[in-house]
Amino acid sequence: MAEIMVVAEHREGELREITLQMLHKAAQLSGERGHQTAVVLLGSGLEGLVDQVRDRTDTVVVYDDSRLEHFDPGLHAEILAALIAQRAPLLTLLGHTPWSMDLAPALAVKTGYPLATDCVDILLEGDRAKAVRQIYNGKIFARMAFRDSAGYLATLRAGAFPAAERARSLAEIVRPALPALSLPATREFLGYEETGKGEVDIAQADLLVSVGRGIGEEDNIAPARELAGLLGGTLSCSRPIVDKRWLPKYHQVGTSGKSVRPKVYLALGISGAFQHVAGLNGTGTIIAVNKDKKAPIFRVAQYGAVTDVPALLTALRTEAAKQS
Amino acid sequence: MNIAVCVKQVIDTEAEKRLDPATWRLDRNVTCILNPYDEYAVEEALRIKEAHGGEVTAVCMGPQKAEDAVRKSLAMGVDSAVLVVDEALTGSDVQATAYVLAEALKGIQWDLVIFGVRSTDGETGCVPAAVAERLGVPLLSTLAKVEVQGSSVAVHRETEQGYVSYECPLPAVLSVIKGINEPRYPSMKGIMGAKKKPLDVKDASALGLDTAQVGLSGSKTKVLSARIPEPRKAGVKIEDDGTGAQKIVEFLASQKLV
Numbered sequence: 396m397a398e399i400m401v402v403a404e405h406r407e408g409e410l411r412e413i414t415l416q417m418l419h420k421a422a423q424l425s426g427e428r429g430h431q432t433a434v435v436l437l438g439s440g441l442e443g444l445v446d447q448v449r450d451r452t453d454t455v456v457v458y459d460d461s462r463l464e465h466f467d468p469g470l471h472a473e474i475l476a477a478l479i480a481q482r483a484p485l486l487t488l489l490g491h492t493p494w495s496m497d498l499a500p501a502l503a504v505k506t507g508y509p510l511a512t513d514c515v516d517i518l519l520e521g522d523r524a525k526a527v528r529q530i531y532n533g534k535i536f537a538r539m540a541f542r543d544s545a546g547y548l549a550t551l552r553a554g555a556f557p558a559a560e561r562a563r564s565l566a567e568i569v570r571p572a573l574p575a576l577s578l579p580a581t582r583e584f585l586g587y588e589e590t591g592k593g594e595v596d597i598a599q600a601d602l603l604v605s606v607g608r609g610i611g612e613e614d615n616i617a618p619a620r621e622l623a624g625l626l627g628g629t630l631s632c633s634r635p636i637v638d639k640r641w642l643p644k645y646h647q648v649g650t651s652g653k654s655v656r657p658k659v660y661l662a663l664g665i666s667g668a669f670q671h672v673a674g675l676n677g678t679g680t681i682i683a684v685n686k687d688k689k690a691p692i693f694r695v696a697q698y699g700a701v702t703d704v705p706a707l708l709t710a711l712r713t714e715a716a717k718q719s
Numbered sequence: 720m721n722i723a724v725c726v727k728q729v730i731d732t733e734a735e736k737r738l739d740p741a742t743w744r745l746d747r748n749v750t751c752i753l754n755p756y757d758e759y760a761v762e763e764a765l766r767i768k769e770a771h772g773g774e775v776t777a778v779c780m781g782p783q784k785a786e787d788a789v790r791k792s793l794a795m796g797v798d799s800a801v802l803v804v805d806e807a808l809t810g811s812d813v814q815a816t817a818y819v820l821a822e823a824l825k826g827i828q829w830d831l832v833i834f835g836v837r838s839t840d841g842e843t844g845c846v847p848a849a850v851a852e853r854l855g856v857p858l859l860s861t862l863a864k865v866e867v868q869g870s871s872v873a874v875h876r877e878t879e880q881g882y883v884s885y886e887c888p889l890p891a892v893l894s895v896i897k898g899i900n901e902p903r904y905p906s907m908k909g910i911m912g913a914k915k916k917p918l919d920v921k922d923a924s925a926l927g928l929d930t931a932q933v934g935l936s937g938s939k940t941k942v943l944s945a946r947i948p949e950p951r952k953a954g955v956k957i958e959d960d961g962t963g964a965q966k967i968v969e970f971l972a973s974q975k976l977v
Contacts, residue, residue: 406878406880468848468858469857469858472852492878492879493860493861493876493877493878493879494878496844496845496848496860497848497858497860498848499845499848500813500814500817500845500846500848500849500852501848501849501851501852501858503813503814503849504814504817504849504852504853505852508939509814509939509940510813510814510845510939510940511940512813512843512844512845513842513843525943526940530840530841530842530945535738535945535946535947536945536946536947537743537942537943537944537945538942538943538944538945539940539941539942539943540940540941540942540943541939541940542938542939542940542941544939553879581857581887581888581891582857582859582885582886582887583885583886583887584883584884584885585873585884585885585886586883586884587881587882587883587884588875588881588882588883588884589881589882590880590881590882591880591881602976626971638897638898643881644877644878644879644880644881644882645880645881647879651861651877651879651896652879653879653880658976659971659976661967679976680974680976681954682967682970682971684963684967688956688958693954693956696954696956697954697955698954698955698956698957698967698970699954699955699956699957700956700957700958700959700963700966700967701956701957701958701959702958702959702963703959707959707963707964707967710963710964710965711964711967711968713964714964714965714967714968715968718968718972
């Protein structure tokens, strides 16, 4: 029997959804193989978070220390390397997120374990692990082998798995002392900006009206927001809209934004680049409107209209107003 | 303020990607370009140099033909370059690549190392973090803003949920995102001048690399097999004849979605 360890992600007191998705995969692999699962929480003031993972794993390892209040990949990697040396998990899972992408490569250097990144699946065959990745813009699925090792590291793509069920008896909680840290905190945290705290979270919305480059100009943002309101939904967008600063970052869907799973996703002028579509796993119905009939978004949409987006937006608003 | 900027040559985004079924590696005998994300790294390095003085050195690992990508960075204004070329490096994964780049970086002077956020081929975005770890200096990744202030740097880091601002003493390793700046086009003078700029081509032994840690055999991960996924079943697609909005609303209503 071996252990599968999940490195939890949280921000400003909230557990990130990727943590529950990793726990789903960990539970599945451990169920197949009779392994145990453990979740590691690092931070400051973690009691609420411990409660959220306690019934989804066998063990919770907690490092609750004021020095860990702000994520620092150097400090986190050092603590995790010590923990991995002690618990010797067969597999350690991290999120393929801006946070863990800083952490996982450093951990691989420290532990010497092989690392596969951005995995959409992990398989265990005996004590050997295999990973499935999408490469070359999602055009190709690659199955990766790890060199034989005592342990393996993998980062998982957000949205690749559903959230773990609360299906277990309460986990054992372990609170190890912090190892002696050789590194001082190297970077000073100054603050969060444009996080959208208090705004409607697009990850929680049942209906998203999502705008992309094809909406043409900034003046079309307001009508799109209004349409979202009429349909009882929330406004989201693709990357170019954030790059143009037409909407703040927390509206963005995709691998560098948020993973969403609404019942309805109305994509207005979104071409459907792989990085965007990867944030739509688990979405119910995708409806696409785009001027370019070859836009890749039509490959994933259940319903699509080939047309000029701003004109259709106006017409949609009128129609939606009639219905409501 | 000396800056090293790490660049990679990648297959042109528009080119058709073909895999060699024996090795599952990309056939690189097509049009290749400087990794588009690296243009932002080069531009950021040049802007910092213009404001604070110093030298900018490009560092690249790749085949001999990657010289074209390196020359482009020189044409943009980079002062000199190191290109690591060795057949033994072919097939290096993230960790092996980071080892090679870190060893090459140890041979030059820098206060900052700047990367593009990821390559458009491997797309892991994980090389900067592994290089920082090997060099033992702090990492600041996915940056939307970089301001050098004396011997420290203030940055805005992009996350999936807004930005986080940090301040960090130098030396440091940075990765910058698309949109941090507007990369300049090389001028004709720049292109001509690039041919005369110093470009130091090094092999594994010149860098003193342990060949057991590089290439396909030295990598801890490798591609076993690859497949092109089945295209998803397309849904209904209508050409808008003026009734598109009505049809979409009807579709939503018929599926009981609103």
